[in-house]
Amino acid sequence: MKYPLSLTVNDENYDILVEPYHTLMEAIRDGIGLTGTKCACEDGRCGTCTVLIDGQIVKSCLMLGLQAKGKSVLTIEGMGSPDALHPLQAAFLEHGAVQCGYCTPGMLLTAQQLLDENPNPTEEDIRSAFVGNLCRCGVYTHATEAVLSVAGEKEK
Amino acid sequence: MIDCQYLEPITVSEACTLLAEHGDGAKVVAGGQSMAILLRNGLIQPSHLISIQHVPGLEDITASDGGVKIGARVTLDRLSGIGETHPTLRALDDVISEVADQQIRNFATLGGAICEAHPASDINVVLSALHATVKLASADGERVVPMCDFVSGAFTTSAQPGELLTEVAVPSFDLTSAAAAHRRFVLRAGDYPVVGVGAFVSLDGSGGCQDARIVVGNCSGAPAHAQEAEARLKGHSIVGNSEVLDEAGELAAAHVAPSSDPMAPSEYKIDLVNVLTKEALAEAVARATG
Amino acid sequence: MNVVGTSTKRIDGIEKVTGSAEFTTDIVLPRMIHAKLKRSPFAHAKILRIDTSKAEQMPGVRAVITAADLPDIRLGILTLDEHLLAHDKTRLVGEPVAAVAADTPEIARAACEQIEVEYEELPPLFDPEEAIKLDPPVVLHEEYEEYEKLLELAEMDERPPNLWQAYRIRHGDIDAAFKKAEDEGGHIIENRYSTGYVHTACMEPHGAVAQWSSDGALTLWAGGQSPYIARDGLSKALDLPPSKVRVIVPFVGGAFGGKLTVKEGAIAAALARKAGRPVKIILTRAEDLSATAARTPFIFDVKDAVTKDGILIGRKVTSILWGGGYSGEGILKPIFSTHLYPGSYRLAALWVDSYGVYTNRVSGGALRGYGCAESAWAVETQMDIIARMCDIDAVQLRINNLLNEGERTAITMPAHAFSAHECLTKCADAIEWETPSESLESPWYRGKGIALGNKYSFAPTASSTELKVHEDASCELRTSAVDLGQGAYTILTQIVADEFGIEIDQVKLITPDTAITPFDHVAGSSRQTFHTGNATRMACDDAKRQIREVAAPKLEVHPDDLDVSGGNIFVKGSPEKSIKIEDLFVVEMLAGKRPAVDEVIGKATWEVTASPHDPNTGQGEEPMAYMGHGAQAAEVEVNVETGRVRVRKFVSAIDVGKAMNPQGVEMQNYGGGCMGIGIALHEDMCFDASGQMTNASLMDYKIPSIVEMPLNEYMESIIVEVPHQHGPYGAKGAGEIVVVPTSPAIGNAIYDAIGVRIWDQPLTPEKVVKAWKEKKASGNGSG
Numbered sequence A: 001m002k003y004p005l006s007l008t009v010n011d012e013n014y015d016i017l018v019e020p021y022h023t024l025m026e027a028i029r030d031g032i033g034l035t036g037t038k039c040a041c042e043d044g045r046c047g048t049c050t051v052l053i054d055g056q057i058v059k060s061c062l063m064l065g066l067q068a069k070g071k072s073v074l075t076i077e078g079m080g081s082p083d084a085l086h087p088l089q090a091a092f093l094e095h096g097a098v099q100c101g102y103c104t105p106g107m108l109l110t111a112q113q114l115l116d117e118n119p120n121p122t123e124e125d126i127r128s129a130f131v132g133n134l135c136r137c138g139v140y141t142h143a144t145e146a147v148l149s150v151a152g153e154k155e156k
Numbered sequence B: 001m002i003d004c005q006y007l008e009p010i011t012v013s014e015a016c017t018l019l020a021e022h023g024d025g026a027k028v029v030a031g032g033q034s035m036a037i038l039l040r041n042g043l044i045q046p047s048h049l050i051s052i053q054h055v056p057g058l059e060d061i062t063a064s065d066g067g068v069k070i071g072a073r074v075t076l077d078r079l080s081g082i083g084e085t086h087p088t089l090r091a092l093d094d095v096i097s098e099v100a101d102q103q104i105r106n107f108a109t110l111g112g113a114i115c116e117a118h119p120a121s122d123i124n125v126v127l128s129a130l131h132a133t134v135k136l137a138s139a140d141g142e143r144v145v146p147m148c149d150f151v152s153g154a155f156t157t158s159a160q161p162g163e164l165l166t167e168v169a170v171p172s173f174d175l176t177s178a179a180a181a182h183r184r185f186v187l188r189a190g191d192y193p194v195v196g197v198g199a200f201v202s203l204d205g206s207g208g209c210q211d212a213r214i215v216v217g218n219c220s221g222a223p224a225h226a227q228e229a230e231a232r233l234k235g236h237s238i239v240g241n242s243e244v245l246d247e248a249g250e251l252a253a254a255h256v257a258p259s260s261d262p263m264a265p266s267e268y269k270i271d272l273v274n275v276l277t278k279e280a281l282a283e284a285v286a287r288a289t290g
Numbered sequence C: 001m002n003v004v005g006t007s008t009k010r011i012d013g014i015e016k017v018t019g020s021a022e023f024t025t026d027i028v029l030p031r032m033i034h035a036k037l038k039r040s041p042f043a044h045a046k047i048l049r050i051d052t053s054k055a056e057q058m059p060g061v062r063a064v065i066t067a068a069d070l071p072d073i074r075l076g077i078l079t080l081d082e083h084l085l086a087h088d089k090t091r092l093v094g095e096p097v098a099a100v101a102a103d104t105p106e107i108a109r110a111a112c113e114q115i116e117v118e119y120e121e122l123p124p125l126f127d128p129e130e131a132i133k134l135d136p137p138v139v140l141h142e143e144y145e146e147y148e149k150l151l152e153l154a155e156m157d158e159r160p161p162n163l164w165q166a167y168r169i170r171h172g173d174i175d176a177a178f179k180k181a182e183d184e185g186g187h188i189i190e191n192r193y194s195t196g197y198v199h200t201a202c203m204e205p206h207g208a209v210a211q212w213s214s215d216g217a218l219t220l221w222a223g224g225q226s227p228y229i230a231r232d233g234l235s236k237a238l239d240l241p242p243s244k245v246r247v248i249v250p251f252v253g254g255a256f257g258g259k260l261t262v263k264e265g266a267i268a269a270a271l272a273r274k275a276g277r278p279v280k281i282i283l284t285r286a287e288d289l290s291a292t293a294a295r296t297p298f299i300f301d302v303k304d305a306v307t308k309d310g311i312l313i314g315r316k317v318t319s320i321l322w323g324g325g326y327s328g329e330g331i332l333k334p335i336f337s338t339h340l341y342p343g344s345y346r347l348a349a350l351w352v353d354s355y356g357v358y359t360n361r362v363s364g365g366a367l368r369g370y371g372c373a374e375s376a377w378a379v380e381t382q383m384d385i386i387a388r389m390c391d392i393d394a395v396q397l398r399i400n401n402l403l404n405e406g407e408r409t410a411i412t413m414p415a416h417a418f419s420a421h422e423c424l425t426k427c428a429d430a431i432e433w434e435t436p437s438e439s440l441e442s443p444w445y446r447g448k449g450i451a452l453g454n455k456y457s458f459a460p461t462a463s464s465t466e467l468k469v470h471e472d473a474s475c476e477l478r479t480s481a482v483d484l485g486q487g488a489y490t491i492l493t494q495i496v497a498d499e500f501g502i503e504i505d506q507v508k509l510i511t512p513d514t515a516i517t518p519f520d521h522v523a524g525s526s527r528q529t530f531h532t533g534n535a536t537r538m539a540c541d542d543a544k545r546q547i548r549e550v551a552a553p554k555l556e557v558h559p560d561d562l563d564v565s566g567g568n569i570f571v572k573g574s575p576e577k578s579i580k581i582e583d584l585f586v587v588e589m590l591a592g593k594r595p596a597v598d599e600v601i602g603k604a605t606w607e608v609t610a611s612p613h614d615p616n617t618g619q620g621e622e623p624m625a626y627m628g629h630g631a632q633a634a635e636v637e638v639n640v641e642t643g644r645v646r647v648r649k650f651v652s653a654i655d656v657g658k659a660m661n662p663q664g665v666e667m668q669n670y671g672g673g674c675m676g677i678g679i680a681l682h683e684d685m686c687f688d689a690s691g692q693m694t695n696a697s698l699m700d701y702k703i704p705s706i707v708e709m710p711l712n713e714y715m716e717s718i719i720v721e722v723p724h725q726h727g728p729y730g731a732k733g734a735g736e737i738v739v740v741p742t743s744p745a746i747g748n749a750i751y752d753a754i755g756v757r758i759w760d761q762p763l764t765p766e767k768v769v770k771a772w773k774e775k776k777a778s779g780n781g782s783g
Helices: A024-032 A087-094 A104-117 A123-132 A140-155 B012-025 B035-040 B087-093 B102-107 B110-116 B122-129 B227-233 B242-254 B266-289 C013-018 C053-057 C105-114 C174-183 C227-237 C263-275 C285-291 C333-340 C372-390 C394-401 C420-430 C488-500 C528-555 C581-590 C662-682 C742-754 C765-777
Strands: A003-009 A012-018 A050-053 A056-059 A072-074 B005-007 B026-029 B048-051 B061-064 B067-071 B133-138 B141-146 B151-153 B164-171 B178-185 B195-203 B209-217 C033-039 C045-051 C061-066 C096-102 C116-121 C163-171 C187-194 C207-212 C218-221 C245-248 C279-282 C298-306 C312-322 C349-357 C444-458 C461-469 C475-479 C507-510 C562-565 C568-571 C574-580 C600-608 C624-639 C645-655 C715-720
Touching: A003 A024, A012 A024, A050 A104, A056 A104, A056 B102, A087 A104, A087 A140, A087 C013, A104 A123, A104 A140, A104 B102, A104 C013, A123 A140, A123 B102, A140 C662, B012 B026, B012 B048, B012 B133, B012 B164, B067 B087, B067 B110, B087 B122, B087 B178, B110 B122, B110 B164, B122 B178, B122 B195, B122 B209, B178 B209, B178 B266, B195 B266, B209 B227, B209 B242, B209 B266, B227 B242, B242 B266, B266 C765, C033 C105, C033 C263, C033 C285, C045 C096, C053 C061, C053 C105, C061 C105, C061 C263, C096 C105, C096 C263, C163 C333, C174 C187, C174 C298, C174 C312, C174 C349, C187 C372, C207 C263, C218 C227, C218 C263, C227 C245, C227 C263, C263 C279, C298 C372, C312 C333, C312 C372, C333 C349, C333 C372, C333 C444, C372 C394, C372 C444, C372 C742, C394 C420, C394 C444, C420 C444, C420 C624, C420 C645, C420 C715, C444 C742, C461 C488, C461 C528, C475 C488, C475 C528, C488 C507, C488 C528, C528 C562, C528 C568, C528 C574, C528 C581, C528 C600, C528 C624, C568 C581, C574 C581, C624 C742, C645 C662, C645 C742, C662 C715, C662 C742, C742 C765
Parallel strands: A003 A072, B005 B048, B026 B048, C033 C279, C218 C245, C312 C349, C475 C507, C645 C715
Antiparallel strands: A003 A012, A050 A056, A050 A072, B061 B067, B067 B164, B133 B141, B133 B164, B178 B195, B195 B209, C033 C096, C045 C116, C061 C096, C163 C349, C187 C298, C207 C218, C207 C279, C298 C312, C444 C624, C461 C475, C461 C600, C562 C568, C568 C574, C624 C645
């Protein structure tokens, strides 16, 4: 049976119905229609479905939708807009950290939590943060550069 | 399609009542980090999901003379660096920040990680080496079970229907003469290890080994004590004696019979047991004497 | 203005970083339902009976199909040996036998479980060396001789019944070469190499959305590498005229060779027709990894004749491509892999027998480097062994054997824009080749390795584009080239901007849609920059010609005296004499007159007509569009107790002719290095005794995480620019060469570190430990 789920996504309130076995990823993609959150691995390894819940990154395929009741979720659509990119979004573009783009939303949200908690990460910190985000195009080197550049900017 | 109910008890006793009522069809959801996948892929089809998200009192970490108690819903992220405030848990620091990844550690709970009973679980290896116990609540009351009896096989625990893991207790030990360490080998960062080894040693005044516990992960369904290797160390001088640690490694390797899996063939896991046992023991001895 | 050659930001970047880029997985249509496939659990079995009645009666199920619902047509790239849904037999675990469309994916999955299939198990055949026998234990395709084939195999007295490809090279006197090496104190070096099972493992799984219109026309959205190959496949599979098939390519979440065809899309289309509803199919990760085409293994037996001074004088190779149940997209690999046997080297004699065989495993497909990445493993390891045997530096040995510009290779390919020397030396400098690696504390060892590589781009092939000039002087490029992440859309946009002297944002790209965009062969074989780039320049020229012709009378000059740039048409040498492009369209139209021009659409087709080589000799005319060059070097750290190999430093030096977008080249160098490191060290599809893949998840199939990559300061990308005579601005492709030398570079570095060779990829920790133990047991274990 479906249950009501009220949550905030990108500062907007949503009331949807979900099955208990539906994941947060399905609630976001199918229930709310925000498809920037991707699905790629179905076993919680790849990180393309990463979103922030109350400021903490989570793989939205590893959490039931109902567990997010009353929570505040940030997806890639809420991170920035074409006219007002988040500095990380701009840096990913500037530093060539985007290829096919399928892992990009997840990587960006992971980077956001990292910088929120640690404005001056080392390269090792960045590598640890990205362990849960796989990218087959191999943008890792450039993504590291991008995050370092934003961290450097904030410092100034 | 499966018809499943989602229940959200607000006390331990209510949760236990619901678990008892719904029997085998009921599954506990804590962080959801292993449950959601099983559900999504149709691998389990419970009639009731019992979320313990709103049950209070499961998120405390408390220390007393007897040891450290950790609530079942404490996240792995909160445990990272735990050895700094609770030094007897230092061996958890060896591994906790390498378990899975930041996303998972943010929401995965200690209780969930234990109950998943993954054969390669580093956490279960370390807790077994530390002689941890788990507290199981049920409608009938509570019981305390040693980790090594709780995880009974691959993805299997000895919890009875109606029981809820509420707390993990790690007994204290004398930090000036005892210590634990954990070593693992992963093929890729963020993954389960091919093999993990947890070691605990306590020393007498002259560098002899009073007690030794060596626990090997991913070579059998549940974490397993390397009893022959432990026996080789007990009563012998192990400080500054790398030969005996080497022998312990070889004994540990000689007595595991891991099955091959896609990560590695059996022979290679045996090689790793040898290497990692030595390393974990050497580190534990160094800490105990440090 | 000079946009070409600058690191313009990718034009699809904003959509990708804000989450608005729509991939196939994101498409939702009104009334859309979901498909799942019923797959064979057996590697080899006869299908006796399929009963779909229970599935059909389930609530929410809208259509169920089996082979009986489809035209009895065999499909394939060049050997047509495969039905869309298994007919009478299944030849690999995971072969689709039926399909269901239902209201939700969960219902479709449950309905698949309700389909009853009665099989008669047949003995499976997995070993390629058994498969290639004249009298094999099992024959997979009893009706092979009747299949339609578009390719000629090398002549054989008797074809082994499981053979689907045979190709030979006969160049020079191979026996004389071995005799000379023997007689004159040279060396004969003979080794067996093999590669593993590798999957493209794109982050976006395979999928498609199919919709039929009331007039019986099909529209398919699928993130594949070629809308025209897809359209052709759909038209054949469903027996539809091509004009009734429209293929639209949304954003593609990676392809790397794995998305050349749209088999699942054709199944979705058949379901959609039966259900009368749009159907979406997205493969699960397990299906994607275990049942879509993989880079299947090669076995190479290489025997080289070398003079005592380290000059290669003869090479003999016998190779078998371990094909799967169907020849698939791997059909040309036994041929194209041979391009690397001479590679960049002079070879007086070359003798090759190259085969492809059926086995009951996953079918062979394309993956970045198509054959060359595999044969490079054998050839470039062999070069390292030769260097050590002759006591010549491994870089110098290679240099001593390189061709000269203009010289013909042993496969009659003229060496052109020959940059192997430059790639090699720049790479060696960057890794400080002359300086041996530091010694580390046991059990760790460090070492360096280097390798050369080549990647051909196939021919014959063609690309067409159309370039519409709008009234506001902006340009619209219509292309069926696909951006798979490699940056094709950005580079093509740069070309248009340059040709018209306008800003990047004045160029609009109409992305692949066969109803609108003209033919382009495929986003594969590193061909988009080269071929589509040329076509784009030509379409720009054609559009500018039209504009000049209209403008000439107004400026009272000959069209040839005019130039078009920045939205203006002006007289060469007298830029003050000009009119605006918009004036050709608009002014007279507003005045109620017929405008000078209604529409400016430049059109062009760029074609390269090469002819395939004689399959019996490997000789003929120029067989490819161009040959790319590159070198890579690695420094590794090896732990001999655990077998851990860490790539500490990685250098990739590739020749792109002209770096259209230098940052884009760097992305290929680093990204290719990442995939190359995964293939060399970690990635290995495993199968159980029944032929079932046992690690079909991204948890268990180990594509690299960031931690497996060297630190940024130890990653180096080197761009070499030796212009190709036919490349646009001299450019060549970069997409595949970047994974070709990686494995041998790493393998050679492991040897440098610990003195052991591992002959079969991937070079996993357990193989390192095993090889080290064997070395110690043989008394050479001093390190």
